[in-house]
Amino acid sequence: MHPDALPMLELMYTIRFFEQRAKELYREGLVVGALHLYLGEEAVATGACTALRTDDPITSTHRGHGHCIAKDGDPGRMFAELLGKETGYSRGRGGSMHLFAPEIGLLGGNGIVGAGIPIATGAAYAAKYRGTDQVVVCFFGDGAANQGTFHEGLNMAALWQLPIVFVCENNHYAASTRFVEATCVPDVAGRAAGYGIPGEVVDGNDVLEVRAAAERAVNRARGGGGPSLLECKTFRYEGHCMVLHDHRFRPPGEEESWRCRDPVDCFERTLLAAGTVTDDGLEQIRQRVREKLAVAEAFARDSPFPDPAAFQAEHPRGNWQCVR
Ligand SMILES: Cc1ncc(C[n+]2csc(CCOP(=O)(O)OP(=O)(O)O)c2C)c(N)n1
Numbered sequence: 001m002h003p004d005a006l007p008m009l010e011l012m013y014t015i016r017f018f019e020q021r022a023k024e025l026y027r028e029g030l031v032v033g034a035l036h037l038y039l040g041e042e043a044v045a046t047g048a049c050t051a052l053r054t055d056d057p058i059t060s061t062h063r064g065h066g067h068c069i070a071k072d073g074d075p076g077r078m079f080a081e082l083l084g085k086e087t088g089y090s091r092g093r094g095g096s097m098h099l100f101a102p103e104i105g106l107l108g109g110n111g112i113v114g115a116g117i118p119i120a121t122g123a124a125y126a127a128k129y130r131g132t133d134q135v136v137v138c139f140f141g142d143g144a145a146n147q148g149t150f151h152e153g154l155n156m157a158a159l160w161q162l163p164i165v166f167v168c169e170n171n172h173y174a175a176s177t178r179f180v181e182a183t184c185v186p187d188v189a190g191r192a193a194g195y196g197i198p199g200e201v202v203d204g205n206d207v208l209e210v211r212a213a214a215e216r217a218v219n220r221a222r223g224g225g226g227p228s229l230l231e232c233k234t235f236r237y238e239g240h241c242m243v244l245h246d247h248r249f250r251p252p253g254e255e256e257s258w259r260c261r262d263p264v265d266c267f268e269r270t271l272l273a274a275g276t277v278t279d280d281g282l283e284q285i286r287q288r289v290r291e292k293l294a295v296a297e298a299f300a301r302d303s304p305f306p307d308p309a310a311f312q313a314e315h316p317r318g319n320w321q322c323v324r
C-alpha cells in the first residue's frame, strides 16, 4: 500500500466533512457570497496535491476548497473566509472562490472560468526562469477546457517546456451544460497531442490512481521533461452552486452510478481489504477530523468581521458599508 495512504484518507475525510459543514453554514445564512461544493471530487485534489512539495504552486478554481485542504490549508482560516471574517485567507474580502495562501503555494481560487490557466503557466515560467525546481499544478474544469486560455496556456507551456501539470477535473458538467453537449472529443486528455505533450485519462474517483499519475507527471516536470495534461474523470454530487441545483438536467441513474463509486467509500474498502486499517481505525480518523473541524469552525465563528473603515482606507473610491 502507498506509504501516504492513511494521510491521504484523512485529507479526503477533511474535504468531505468540511464541505458538508460549509453547506450547513450556507443554509444557516452565514456564508458570504456564492458557494460551490467539491463533494464527490475529493480524490482529485488529494491525489494531485500530495504529489507536491509545500513550495510547489497550484492554481485553483471557483470550486477550490478541496485544493486548499489538500495543500494543507488551515480549515479555520478557510471557514473564516467563507464567513467573511478578518481572519480568513483573504481577510474576509474574497469569500469561498478567493482563497489565497501563497505560504502553502496556493496562488488563489478564481471566479473566472479558465483564468487560473495563464496564472499557472506564468508561475511555471517564473520557476524555470529563476532556476528553482518547483512544479506547478493547474486545476481547471471540463468547462474551462473549452476556453481560449486552455489552448494558449498549453501551447505556451509546451513550447517553453515549462514545469507544469494541467489537471482537468472533468465532472461532466459546466454548470447545467453536459460535457458531451459542449465538447467535440470524448476526452480532454486527447487534446494534449495537439500541443505535443503527454495526455492521460485518469479515474478521478480513485485516489491511488490520481496520485500515481500525478507523481509521474510531477517527476517528469521536475526533471525538465516539460508539461503534461491529466484528465481526471469524476462527478460532483451537489448542484453547480448553492443557488443552482441542476440535478434536473441529469439523466436518470447517472448520479446513483457515480455514488456507487464514491471516492471515499472506495478508498476505505481498498484499505480495509489490504489490511492497512481496521473499521475502528477508520472511525478514529473520522473522529479526529470532526474534532479538528469543530475547532476550525469555532475559530471562524468567533473571529471578527473586517472593519468597514479599513475597507474604506484600502479602497478610498468605494463607499463601503457593513451589511450585517
Ligand atoms: C469566463 C467565464 N464564463 C462563464 C462563467 C460562469 N460560470 C461559472 S462556473 C461555470 C461552469 C464551469 O464549469 P467547469 O469548468 O466544468 O467547472 P465545474 O464547475 O464543473 O467545477 C460557468 C459557466 C464564468 N465564471 N467565467
Ligand SMILES: [Mg+2]
Pocket: 141, 142, 143, 169, 170, 171, 172, 173, 174, 175
Ligand atoms: Mg465541470
